[in-house]
Amino acid sequence: MKIAVIGGTHGNEPVGIEVMKHLKQNKPKGCLHDYECFLGNPRAYEEGKRFIDTDLNRTFGKNGERKGYEGDQSAALSKEIQGKFDFILDLHTTTSNMGLTLLLNNDHENTRNAAAYLKELMPEIKIIEGMRLGEECPYTNNMAQAGLTVEVGPVANNVLDSALILATNKMVTAILEWDFKSDIDLKEVEHFKSIGEYTFPKTGDWYVHPSLERADFVELHPSDPVFINMDEEVIGFEYEHSVYPYFVNEAAYLNDNLVMTMGIKRKGFN
Numbered sequence: 001m002k003i004a005v006i007g008g009t010h011g012n013e014p015v016g017i018e019v020m021k022h023l024k025q026n027k028p029k030g031c032l033h034d035y036e037c038f039l040g041n042p043r044a045y046e047e048g049k050r051f052i053d054t055d056l057n058r059t060f061g062k063n064g065e066r067k068g069y070e071g072d073q074s075a076a077l078s079k080e081i082q083g084k085f086d087f088i089l090d091l092h093t094t095t096s097n098m099g100l101t102l103l104l105n106n107d108h109e110n111t112r113n114a115a116a117y118l119k120e121l122m123p124e125i126k127i128i129e130g131m132r133l134g135e136e137c138p139y140t141n142n143m144a145q146a147g148l149t150v151e152v153g154p155v156a157n158n159v160l161d162s163a164l165i166l167a168t169n170k171m172v173t174a175i176l177e178w179d180f181k182s183d184i185d186l187k188e189v190e191h192f193k194s195i196g197e198y199t200f201p202k203t204g205d206w207y208v209h210p211s212l213e214r215a216d217f218v219e220l221h222p223s224d225p226v227f228i229n230m231d232e233e234v235i236g237f238e239y240e241h242s243v244y245p246y247f248v249n250e251a252a253y254l255n256d257n258l259v260m261t262m263g264i265k266r267k268g269f270n
């Protein structure tokens, strides 16, 4: 198996970059695969920014929009990775309280089995099936048929959190030392399926309510508090059923007016 390990797809998420740099110099003892390490967005990393011109992690697949510096970087990475690697591990962090999370953006057997295998090894891991799968997905993972986006948090942008660095390294090393043979499939593993995003009200100055802040993966029921303003007025959750929120108040999503991603719990896939 040829595996690409990508750190720094977002330049202000140095946890994954530390792991990627370490793996560049130190091959895991039990490594069973050929792997190569890539720094996703070198200029954004130098400047400590998520991106320079546009989000690199939205430039792949058929919906990917390539422009500016990240457009060039996306094309360069595709040239090196597309068609040459079987599996991608893309290492991210989030400012949200999500712990160790794996985001799945395709239904390839190796993707599903790798997530199930890591979850068996580290039960605290949460697995999220993304909203846009396969060609619909504009993430770096689209450069190979199979792969995982690793999201760990909470950590502020540009901060090196040692616990998250070690945990990320443990997950990546486990995959590199694994033979991809597994009887466990996600069919038997409970995970989250993203169903939509929730946005801030269009008018007024609203903040995420304290009871929702840091409550990623805690069931949110209709009319539970979601927003609060300076007058301590509260707006409840307007939705037809309960959801599991994640990426709650993620710093990078504020520009898009997003409060959280909503998921449901389920087994199976697609």
Ligand SMILES: [Zn+2]
Pocket (backbone or CB within 6 Å): 009, 010, 013, 092, 093
């Ligand atoms: Zn990221």
